[in-house]
Amino acid sequence: MELADGAFTLPCLPDNVRVLHTTPGDHNYEASVKLETEKGVEAGLVVYYGPRMYAGIGTKDGYVFNVSRGEVSTGSWVEAKDARYFRIRLFEFDLTLQWSSDGTTWRTFPQSQEVSGYHHNMLGGFSSLKVGIYGLGDGRLRIDDFTYRALE
Secondary structure, three states: OEEEOOEEEEEOOOOOOEEEEEOOOOOOEEEEEEEEEOOOOEEEEEEEEEOOEEEEEEEEOOEEEEEEOOEEOOOOOEEOOOOOEEEEEEEOOEEEEEEEOOOOOOEEOOOOEEOOOOOHHHHOOOOOOEEEEEEEOOOEEEEEEEEEEEOO
16 A cells, blocks of 8 residues: 555455445535546445445446445446546435546436445444445556535
């Protein structure tokens, strides 16, 4: 791991998801991040309960897709070669996914995700839903410009 010029570089693993996460202090919130990956590395911004239960937006080799229950959703790939910024909005357990090339003009993924079942009453473990950035693959992930804000 390396921290340089305000960005964090995370070495990824081909067979294990690596996740940086934190517990948000708010029920409704928005988070965004700038991600840069090497070829073949999958990365994304998610709400994270555990290694097999997270949901959000992912990217790999010029495509964006939704991630649900820790897996890439079949048929959800959208070509977005210029996507560098990723944003999630969690409002009343409805998760909206967005991407951008410049961090200013956002495109919204066609469908949102309902994540009310991502909690310990359904899954055990007594964890809580966290905001996370994940990486998977043989290469590195560069993480920059992370922002978080509470929603009313």
